[in-house]
Amino acid sequence: MKQTAHWVRNAISLLDADANRSADTHLHRFELPKSWGIELYLKDESVHPTGSLKHRLARSLILYGLVNGKIVEGTTLVEASSGSTAVSEAYFARMLGLEFIAVVPKSTSTEKIELIEFYGGHCHLVDEAGQVNQAARNLAAERNGYYLDQFTFAERATDWRGNNNIAESVFAQMSAERYPIPSWIVVGAGTGGTSATFGRFVRYKQHDTQVAIADPEGSSFYEGWRTGNMDYATGKGSRIEGIGRPTVEPSFVPGVIDHMIQVPDAGSLAAMRLLRAKTRYYAGGSTGTNLYAAFEIIAGMLARGEKGSIVTLICDSGERYANTYYNDAWLEAQGLDLAPHTAALEKFLAEGVWVPAAK
CATH class of the missing domain: 3.40.50.1100 (Rossmann fold)
Structure with a gap:
């Protein structure tokens, strides 16, 4: 338990340092x-x-998962994203030494997919935008990971x-x-x-x-x-x-x-x-x-x-x-x-x- 708490505290410090x-x-x-x-x-x-507005959101979503006990050392992070959120989340996942999988529609620009992979993320492609949410939930469950779920948690992860x-x-x-x-x-x-x-x-x-x-x-x-x-x-x-x-x-x-x-x-x-x-x-x-x-x-x-x-x-x-x-x-x-x-x-x-x- 102490080891887990130490890892989480260190992860939050790394996020704070990036913001500074x-x-x-x-x-x-x-x-x-x-x-x-x-x-x-x-x-x-x-x-x-990471080149977009989603940098703020990604930091907030991962911080939200850390302080709520959902993300610990070794947790696989999964997101449903058309690109920019996943690019930023891949950046932070790599910073914390965590595996990251982005579920993206096949129509997503090649440039964004390459950026996700540049930051160490993996892309799981689906045919239609409407399929990303369920596919991300399934992947997180299969890997005993954590679904960051920007579409649910974006409005509460940031302290307005x-x-x-x-x-x-x-x-x-x-x-x-x-x-x-x-x-x-x-x-x-x-x-x-x-x-x-x-x-x-x-x-x-x-x-x-x-x-x-x-x-x-x-x-x-x-x-x-x-x-x-x-x-x-x-x-x-x-x-x-x-x-x-x-x-x-x-x-x-x-x-x-x-x-x-x-x-x-x-x-x-x-x-x-x-x-x-x-x-x-x-x-x-x-x-x-x-x-x-x-x-x-x-x-x-x-x-x-x-x-x-x-x-x-x-x-x-x-x-x-x-x-x-x-x-x-x-x-x-x-x-x-x-x-x-x-x-x-x-x-x-x-x-x-x-x-x-x-x-």
């Missing part, structure tokens, strides 16, 4: 016309050691009251800005953990900030939130990796969400590419989803004569999608035409008018 070595992520300004009186900020989570969570970080970095309390926080939902953290934090701190979720095509979250039916399921995976789910996941907390926007996949990827063209920030598709929704919210603020600030996230690096989202041949094979959406986004930036392209 990582400086906080940058908060970039996206230039908008000064006459608008609106500021847009991008929290760059791609600079984490403090402990340098992403919400606390954003508000600290905004303190010297023209509008230090954001009017809106705009995030995507893969597990729902990030939106839950922001939503709980702003209520706990009594901030006058609204939280919006940008949801991609094929995802169940939007209709689940709109109808209040948490059993709603599209049964479809999302082409925008890392966000959107075929079913409403347990970590999705609708009561802390003020608004949701459905974003067409072509709009997400047009916004992702526009970000690259305007700023040189090389981001993935989920960042484009966030930016598209942020523009729509800003347009609404302009129409109502409101001023203020909006914060959204750069979720991961575009390097992971060089062969997909940034590949014109892949777009053509998917039947995605970005041109109408790019024109609509450019019109918005020039005139402040939101006229989305036809779906």
Whole structure:
């Protein structure tokens, strides 16, 4: 028993040391016309050691398993993931000397699978996104391991009251800005953990900030939130990796969400590419989803004569999608035409008018 307790204490120390070595992520300004009186900020989570927002989640999930007595020396860690969470979990598993298996859909980008394996993880491929959860449970049971289960535990593994969570970080970095309390926080939902953290934090701190979720095509979250039916399921995976789910996941907390926007996949990827063209920030598709929704919210603020600030996230690096989202041949094979959406986004930036392209 003493030996186990010693190993767990050492494991937690290793996680704490990793957090101390990582400086906080940058908060970039996206230039908008000064006459608008609106500021847009991008929290760059791609600079984490494992290159995505999921670095925070992976550390929290593993810490949660350690302090609850679920992870001990020799435990095999298993996760159901479309990629980025598994990349980060593989990194931490290797740090702790634990075996890690990621259950991923076959559609996951080659770049992400290679990253999981680079950090010492193993990939177990399934045909459809809807199969990952049960396959992960089965693997954990077969190996007497621990299923990290991001879709259940994301909303409770992070201490939303403090402990340098992403919400606390954003508000600290905004303190010297023209509008230090954001009017809106705009995030995507893969597990729902990030939106839950922001939503709980702003209520706990009594901030006058609204939280919006940008949801991609094929995802169940939007209709689940709109109808209040948490059993709603599209049964479809999302082409925008890392966000959107075929079913409403347990970590999705609708009561802390003020608004949701459905974003067409072509709009997400047009916004992702526009970000690259305007700023040189090389981001993935989920960042484009966030930016598209942020523009729509800003347009609404302009129409109502409101001023203020909006914060959204750069979720991961575009390097992971060089062969997909940034590949014109892949777009053509998917039947995605970005041109109408790019024109609509450019019109918005020039005139402040939101006229989305036809779906």
